Amino acid sequence: xxxxxxxxxxxxxxxxxxxxxxxxxxxxxxxxxxxxxxxxxxxxxxxxxxxxxxxxxxxxxxxxxxxxxxxxxxxxxxxxxxxxxxxxxxxxxxxxxxxxxxxxxxxxxxxxxxxxxxxxxxxxxxxxxxxxxxxxxxxxxxxxxxxxxxxxxxxxxxxxxxxxxxxxxxxxxxxxxxxxxxxxxxxxxxxxxxxxxxxxxxxxxxxxxxxxxxxxxxxxxxxxxxxxxxxxxxxxxxxxxxxxxxxxxxxxxxxxxxxxxxxxxxxxxxxxxxxxxxxxxxxxxxxxxxxxxxxxxxxxxxxxxxxxxxxxxxxxxxxxxxxxxxx
Amino acid sequence: xxxxxxxxxxxxxxxxxxxxxxxxxxxxxxxxxxxxxxxxxxxxxxxxxxxxxxxxxxxxxxxxxxxxxxxxxxxxxxxxxxxxxxxxxxxxxxxxxxxxxxxxxxxxxxxxxxxxxxxxxxxxxxxxxxxxxxxxxxxxxxxxxxxxxxxxxxxxxxxxxxxxxxxxxxxxxxxxxxxxxxxxxxxxxxxxxxxxxxxxxxxxxxxxxxxxxxxxxxxxxxxxxxxxxxxxxxxxxxxxxxxxxxxxxxxxxxxxxxxxxxxxxxxxxxxxxxxxxxxxxxxxxxxxxxxxxxxxxxxxxxxxxxxxxxxxxxxxxxxxxxxxxxx
Numbered sequence: 001x002x003x004x005x006x007x008x009x010x011x012x013x014x015x016x017x018x019x020x021x022x023x024x025x026x027x028x029x030x031x032x033x034x035x036x037x038x039x040x041x042x043x044x045x046x047x048x049x050x051x052x053x054x055x056x057x058x059x060x061x062x063x064x065x066x067x068x069x070x071x072x073x074x075x076x077x078x079x080x081x082x083x084x085x086x087x088x089x090x091x092x093x094x095x096x097x098x099x100x101x102x103x104x105x106x107x108x109x110x111x112x113x114x115x116x117x118x119x120x121x122x123x124x125x126x127x128x129x130x131x132x133x134x135x136x137x138x139x140x141x142x143x144x145x146x147x148x149x150x151x152x153x154x155x156x157x158x159x160x161x162x163x164x165x166x167x168x169x170x171x172x173x174x175x176x177x178x179x180x181x182x183x184x185x186x187x188x189x190x191x192x193x194x195x196x197x198x199x200x201x202x203x204x205x206x207x208x209x210x211x212x213x214x215x216x217x218x219x220x221x222x223x224x225x226x227x228x229x230x231x232x233x234x235x236x237x238x239x240x241x242x243x244x245x246x247x248x249x250x251x252x253x254x255x256x257x258x259x260x261x262x263x264x265x266x267x268x269x270x271x272x273x274x275x276x277x278x279x280x281x282x283x284x285x286x287x288x289x290x291x292x293x294x295x296x297x298x299x300x301x302x303x304x305x306x307x308x309x310x311x312x313x314x315x316x317x318x319x320x321x322x323x324x325x326x327x
Numbered sequence: 328x329x330x331x332x333x334x335x336x337x338x339x340x341x342x343x344x345x346x347x348x349x350x351x352x353x354x355x356x357x358x359x360x361x362x363x364x365x366x367x368x369x370x371x372x373x374x375x376x377x378x379x380x381x382x383x384x385x386x387x388x389x390x391x392x393x394x395x396x397x398x399x400x401x402x403x404x405x406x407x408x409x410x411x412x413x414x415x416x417x418x419x420x421x422x423x424x425x426x427x428x429x430x431x432x433x434x435x436x437x438x439x440x441x442x443x444x445x446x447x448x449x450x451x452x453x454x455x456x457x458x459x460x461x462x463x464x465x466x467x468x469x470x471x472x473x474x475x476x477x478x479x480x481x482x483x484x485x486x487x488x489x490x491x492x493x494x495x496x497x498x499x500x501x502x503x504x505x506x507x508x509x510x511x512x513x514x515x516x517x518x519x520x521x522x523x524x525x526x527x528x529x530x531x532x533x534x535x536x537x538x539x540x541x542x543x544x545x546x547x548x549x550x551x552x553x554x555x556x557x558x559x560x561x562x563x564x565x566x567x568x569x570x571x572x573x574x575x576x577x578x579x580x581x582x583x584x585x586x587x588x589x590x591x592x593x594x595x596x597x598x599x600x601x602x603x604x605x606x607x608x609x610x611x612x613x614x615x616x617x618x619x620x621x622x623x624x625x626x627x628x629x630x631x632x633x634x635x636x637x638x639x640x641x642x643x644x645x646x647x648x649x650x651x652x653x654x
Binding site: 011039078079080081083085105106107110112113114116117118119120129131135153177180181182183184185186187189190191193195242248249251253254255256257258259262294326 | 512
């Protein structure tokens, strides 16, 4: 099924069930008003939402209305955890190579994951407020999962079963603030402002055979200022699958329902596939020509992130954001 | 006023108002059932809770009952943000000196802050599950604040006004997992399992004159296995006050209601005051004798953290935890 959250002036919004083709929606309020509520009590509430979803898909839901991604908050407008990995090693390798560093062998077996702020997320069409272009505003096109409860010590394979929903993410980054924070070792605080998520979150079954081995075997499209800059294959080069990323988190503690785990920027060795973040383009330019040529995002720039299923239909709806100056 | 959350089998527990002397409590359910709900709508709900608090203190609350910290979850049992600083530079200096490193000058003006997991917190009397003593289990006795909404770009002084509640925290740490995570630069994921918080959270006015300049001017007591190991002065040596820590977070994004911000281990230059975490004791031993002597916590160990007001009464109730093996 596909779920979304409409803006209603509240912090958590109104939960909707959205039709498979993203054309219509129905309020879920007779079942649950907020997505976190569903995640807290998944086994009881999700079958009821699934029934409504099927009724909606069959055109028999009596109070269905046209679905408008413009009205969406992030499916989870705030969360109890947002942890983002760097599961595509090509991205990590390129960025390091550009600054003359090798990829430590340990990073092939021990994933890079950072805890991000999760008190406020952006909706799929919300503007990215850029207070200072000198901070180096960048997008990062990613896949993210929302988990149920996953107990401390759960294995990577078992952790896959803890995945309730999938989304797309734009892990907004302020590149010029990263080196100082990396050097401190304490992770990203100022260099990772609020990320944005796709209009809908979907259960893994919506991906059919494209979801296997804890990975999404589809292409992720990034369109910057109207030009496609990336159509990256998300499956084979994801070094650590989502079960591994979750198991990394729950090695020493429980992971609780409503935790969001990101894949990191999707990246392929085949440069013809383009890029999912400007930093990678600049890394390639640096490796090839000694210095980056492409600038970061400027106020007025737009970014569009979307993934299509094997049937050519948009799975999650599109993230479409503009960078704006503070009001 | 003083607020607590009782265990009731749910994820968010039941909100209580607790008397100033921590002897009695009253369900807040006629006003709000969960603390996050109050933080989301502070201006409307907190005066009602304050009225109940005064009635309770005057012995006129009709359904008051004896307050039992044993029944407590963390005041906020899960949160949308937990960001922990290292505001006491003496702690940072000692730990670095022990490994032969200087304190970079930048850390005197730019605070160390990491994003922690906030999907599950421990209650003040919950056991710390220690799956492996070789991970180097340590306590960190701290002060933490819970914020309201603080807009991007808020100044340090104005950010102080965004503080709604104060608590004590035990920022549980797995010391032997830290060096690898520090080297990765992405912050602490496995080395910082769920922290614990004091039985009650209190509004700043409860501290009277001891709360000024965004700092708590009282002593924080740490008792390890029944022996007092630290009675550290929390005020003067807090290099970055809570407003500065919050402003650090909201430089590039909004900080939303219910965010918890920690001070880092309270630490004094005067060694006679003892320590708020074992790592610091070991750092001193290393500086003085070349190697640490004191071991980390073992299964069966206990830690008690408490702070008394100028009147000698416990302000927040005590955190009292035991380290246990997994069930």
